[in-house]
Amino acid sequence: MHAEKHKISITRSLLLTFLAGVFALGIFVGAGMSLFTPVAENKGDAAWNREGFRFIKIPQEGKNAANDRLKKDLKPFQNKVKELVENRVQSGDATTVSVYFRDLNNNNWFGIGERDTFPPGSRLKIPLMITYFKWAESSPLVLRTTLTYTAQEELEEQEQDVPLKTIEPGKAYTVNDLIFRMITLDDAAAYALLRANLPAGRIEKVFKDLDVGYEESLSLNACAAFYRALFNASYLSEEMSEKALRYLYKSTFKEGMTQSLPPNIDSAGVYDERSITAPGGDEEQEQFQVREFGIIYQPNRPFLLGVMVKGSDVTRMKKVIRDITRLVHQEVDRQT
Numbered sequence: 001m002h003a004e005k006h007k008i009s010i011t012r013s014l015l016l017t018f019l020a021g022v023f024a025l026g027i028f029v030g031a032g033m034s035l036f037t038p039v040a041e042n043k044g045d046a047a048w049n050r051e052g053f054r055f056i057k058i059p060q061e062g063k064n065a066a067n068d069r070l071k072k073d074l075k076p077f078q079n080k081v082k083e084l085v086e087n088r089v090q091s092g093d094a095t096t097v098s099v100y101f102r103d104l105n106n107n108n109w110f111g112i113g114e115r116d117t118f119p120p121g122s123r124l125k126i127p128l129m130i131t132y133f134k135w136a137e138s139s140p141l142v143l144r145t146t147l148t149y150t151a152q153e154e155l156e157e158q159e160q161d162v163p164l165k166t167i168e169p170g171k172a173y174t175v176n177d178l179i180f181r182m183i184t185l186d187d188a189a190a191y192a193l194l195r196a197n198l199p200a201g202r203i204e205k206v207f208k209d210l211d212v213g214y215e216e217s218l219s220l221n222a223c224a225a226f227y228r229a230l231f232n233a234s235y236l237s238e239e240m241s242e243k244a245l246r247y248l249y250k251s252t253f254k255e256g257m258t259q260s261l262p263p264n265i266d267s268a269g270v271y272d273e274r275s276i277t278a279p280g281g282d283e284e285q286e287q288f289q290v291r292e293f294g295i296i297y298q299p300n301r302p303f304l305l306g307v308m309v310k311g312s313d314v315t316r317m318k319k320v321i322r323d324i325t326r327l328v329h330q331e332v333d334r335q336t
Contacts, residue, residue: 055245055268055297056233057104074103074301077331078110084327085112093316095287100220100306101328104231104295109224109304116308117217118291119274123191124203124218126226126270129179129247131203132194133240143176149193167193183247183270210235220306223293227269227304231295248294255318256292257305260326269294273314290317296329301336303328 078101085097098113136142151169167173167181167189175197181190207214212225228234233241248268258267271292277285293306307324309317 053238053242055231055249055266055295056238056241057231057302073106073108074332074335076110077328078112080331081110081324081327082112084324088320088323093313094309094311094320096310097320097324098220098306098308099324100224100293100304102224102228102304103332104228104302104304105300111221113308114220114306117215117219118272118308119217119276119289123188123272124216125182125186125191125272126223126248127203127206128191128194128198129183129244130226130229130236131198131206132175132179133236133244134206135202137237137240143174143179145175146172147175147178147193147197148172149189151189166190180247180250184250184252186251186253186271206235220291220293220308223306224304227293227295231302231304245295253292256321257294257296257307257325260322261296261329265299265329266297267294268297276310285312287312288314288317290314290321292321296325298329298332298336301332303332 081099081101085099088094088097096113096116098111098116100109100111100114102109132142149167149169149171165181165185166187167178173181173190173193175194178187178190178194181187182194204214210225210229212222215222230236230241230244235241236244245268248270249266251268251270253271256271257269261267269292271290273288273290276287276289287310289308289310291306291308294304296303296305305325305328307321309320311317311320
């Protein structure tokens with residue numbers, strides 16, 4: 001009898017020790033997993049809004065008076081932006097400046113020369129990405145398809161400095177990887193390879209579906225249609241719209257709008273730069289045109305902003321973009 005009790009006590013002791021060990025191991029593994037599990041960055045109200053969606057608009061249920069107040073119109077500040085533009089032109093920082101602004105809460109907008117177009121030949125990166133993602137919705141294997149870069153694809157003039165990493169001749173890349181490189185690194189070769197392998201008529205259909213005239217040059221007003229479609233997930237699925245905006249968010253260009261925003265505010269956009277020739281007396285003068293367009297995730301008041309600048313000094317032109325971004329951000333922030 002005593003031996004039986006002793007045996008039971010030993011068994012219970014071993015069981016308790018085993019359970020304690022499992023519990024401790026669970027805590028250790030849980031803590032370890034937290035080190036490797038990606039978590040949302042703390043970016044204020046622009047952080048993940050539902051089921052991992054962070055960059056697209058998700059309708060909020062149970063609207064209340066506070067939410068309704070946030071959707072009231074901003075007091076007009078177009079004149080302030082116009083005054084800044086005129087000052088920069090007069091100071092010689094730029095020869096022309098175009099601006100597009102849209103409040104994504106209620107779609108109120110204004111523009112300054114917003115229908116001026118970027119030079120022909122500008123790469124249609126955003127429409128091309130949307131075209132492939134739309135195709136992938138009905139044919140998921142499209143993004144896994146591999147394409148080999150032969151260096152025979154027609155390359156347009158490089159718009160910026162050569163990216164830190166570009167695709168190499170003779171190597172194969174998935175379509176998804178090429179899209180990522182095209183957007184985040186502004187890889188001209190990736191863009192050329194994607195365009196060369198896109199079936200005829202697909203990108204034109206996207207333009208038609210979004211009611212944008214198909215042209216090789218785009219105005220700020222036309223660019224807005226693509227960004228609005230992504231933000232509202234009105235053309236692509238929520239998953240594909242989120243994916244597209246996440247790629248735009250990861251752009252390596254940080255010398256424009258991003259530099260003028262507080263670190264807690266996200267932005268998702270793209271920058272383009274072209275050299276152009278302009279008549280100047282007896283000789284043609286080389287000039288440049290830079291354009292940046294994106295969504296700025298101001299807490300409770302996300303907005304679209306596009307700035308296009310023409311001039312002779314790219315460094316000063318980028319500063320114009322930063323100054324306009326700073327003014328718009330501060331005005332929206334003050335009124336929200």
